[in-house]
């Protein structure tokens with residue numbers, strides 16, 4: 001049976017879906033066909049915050065429930081933090097570069113950008129951290145696919161852009177990156193650079209083998225643990241408010257030979273003037289708890305002030 005992989009039609013979505021399709025065929029021998037799904041986010045040019053975080057995702061999930069497709073590949077950072085009924089993240093493949101990148105028209109690095117430089121980014125997390133540098137950068141909203149944004153930069157609408165390195169690499173435009181930003185300066189979005197492979201929890205192949213199991217051959221344990229910690233932090237902080245949250249975890253071998261998670265989280269006021277950043281560590285099996293604990297620590301350190309949550 002040919003598996004049907006639902007994908008958005010953007011260059012990024014097609015590129016990452018093809019990569020996953022090829023990896024799955026290589027690992028299991030199963031043919032995979034791509035089925036293009038148009039989402040509300042692709043049809044609209046409204047700013048993303050107004051459309052809501054799930055806008056690129058719900059049409060794919062509807063197609064899963066309707067059994068029009070067998071599985072979907074999402075940019076993990078675009079998934080709402082609440083789990084979806086009847087669906088499972090069957091695999092989280094090895095992560096691409098999780099860092100943000102600066103693309104500037106004249107090749108100047110972030111440290112070289114002066115007051116009034118027009119930086120195209122609509123993401124509150126990026127705006128807050130750029131404002132927090134205190135260098136008078138002028139953040140302007142920008143919408144559209146990555147290639148659209150790069151064209152607007154080339155046309156002179158902006159002097160620079162901040163985009164995810166992963167997206168640029170996946171569509172083969174990494175050569176346009178001026179500077180990959182150090183996560184100490186620009187903490188990435190939770191799950192940035194990671195993919196989520198999602199299917200119906202109860203879906204089976206004609207012979208009765210669970211599709212979750214077939215897809216799980218693509219799972220990378222360390223990526224999953226890192227993303228689980230970052231997303232648990234996001235889910236805990238998000239409860240009841242929408243505020244810029246950044247999180248980045250790495251998995252590294254500790255002295256005793258065991259692998260550990262190192263998670264860093266940040267919460268920012270819109271103007272970037274207030275920022276709370278903290279770190280936590282824990283074992284891989286404890287990934288979600290590490291994220292929740294760090295969220296609690298951030299709140300205790302005043303993240304709720306930045307978030308604007310009433311006391």
Ligand SMILES: NCc1[nH]cc(CCC(=O)O)c1CC(=O)O
Pocket residue numbers: 075076077078162163164165166167168191192193194
């Ligand atoms: N919100 C849009 C989005 N969703 C996923 C990526 C690509 C990087 C990734 O997979 O995390 C991007 C573009 C960007 O943020 O520059």
